[in-house]
Amino acid sequence: MTANALQSYIDKWLAVQPQQRIALAFVDQDTYPGHIALAALEQELLAAAYGIREPQVAATKLNWWAEELSAAAASGGRHPLTQVLFDDERAHALPSEQWVAPVLAAMAQLEQGTAADFPAQLAAGSLLHGALAALETAWWFGPGASHERAARVATLSHLLFALLRLEEDVERDRLALPMTRLARHGLSRGQLRMASAAREDAIRAQLDDLHAAWRESERLPGPLSAFRGLESRHGRAMVARARTAPDPLSVLRKGQGRQGPAVAWQAWQAARAWRRQVD
Template sequence: MVELVEQSAKLQSFIDKWLAVQPQQRVALVFVDGQRHPGHIALAALEQELVAAAYGIREPQVAVAKLNWWAEELSGAVTSGGRHPLTQVIFDDERAHDIAGERWLAPVLAAMAQLEQGTAADFATQIIAAAPLHGALAALETAWWYGAEASPDRAARVAALNHLLYALLRLEQDADRDRLPLPMARLARHGLSRAQLRVPGDARQAAIKAQLDDLLASWRESSRLPGPLSVFRALESRHGQQLAQNAAGASDSLVALQSGQPRTGLGTTIQAWNAARAWRRQMD
């Protein structure tokens, strides 16, 4: 009994880490019942673990070690059921075994491949650089929610856009990293040095505003791409798009981005309800 309680506490700790990054998803959990769909929630928390390993660890060798562990775990989970609390919940569901083994490994391999990436040349290159990891996560998620035949194209694009928005939000903290949230062409156009990224100024504001404009344009384009969104992905995308819109119109866009996290109210509830209704309609 004690062991079961400990396992439940460990599982909840990973779910809490996901919700700490995306607190608006607490509203979505009202419409995605954890008793009926525990794998849906565990998969979202697993995605957060992989993203955190890919972007949140500053020492590449530590990130590689963690990702190698996940590669071994996901490779063996098909037959063993897994050792990690999240993997155990996911592979207790038959749909996990309906997904090809290489699809489970793809996000981990993509995460390792992008660890040494530097700052992208321009916005289009940023999207291309984010595509392998976030596309692999989107393909896995879409297959889980909707089956292997569903297109992950739209989910892949909005996943990349949300990543770039979150990276922009951390502009000051990550100004000394090899991979900057603003592309090189944008830094050059506005004459920005790394030191200037840490302090408010007209040039920094103009560069951030231009980045937000590109993100919003790409978000509008994403609506024309094929494929459904999971409830969690749809809510994340709507939240990110609204945050980008609000920040683009602010006098200090970075402050607006940072203070705009998170906002949950009636609008979030309606968005989550609409996303859940679209999911159920798609499955019917």
């Protein structure tokens, strides 16, 4: 395995979540290579689940990952990320089923359509993102730690990212806004491509639900990894800014790549919370 091969996967993760570059200052790559490899692996699985438009092609890639992760404990892995992960004893302490669970959940949701309402979106998203959160929480904090809060945060972050891609994903079966929200605001699929008062109102209503759900997530049990903690703080701040803006989608897009002092503070808070849980 070359360092360049591993770095290419880390770079793909950071391209989607650029704010995590700041979090890396608190999660040293030499001390915690598996923590970083796991985040990059999650991005690989999400890219297969959501980024490939042909379900059969996505299923083929996910099936490869299922085989890779189920055999990695014995083989050490073929993929650079798997090799880093299974060079760590904590990978062998987790059951094989927990490694494969996110892949199976990703396969199960490949052809999901648009959810009926916001609670249905949460329920649908929690299958894959809950499995990822369970794996991540067990890796960072041990098998006994609750992943309930991490699962909710991961699902909300996914719904927020889907909203960012509202226009790009208009032709996909699964839209970022649920059916009841489209109906309430009189929006057709095609009308999501262009700004309008109705579309902005629908986006703000979605952001209101995300804002409320994020507040509720604070009361759920379980720790957050440094990366998930930053993702949560950053996402919640983006939602708070955008939900009262005249052009909420523009505010979200600007916020996605923000890496200034506010994000550094969020990263420090997330890392401190992680340290408190493990010390």
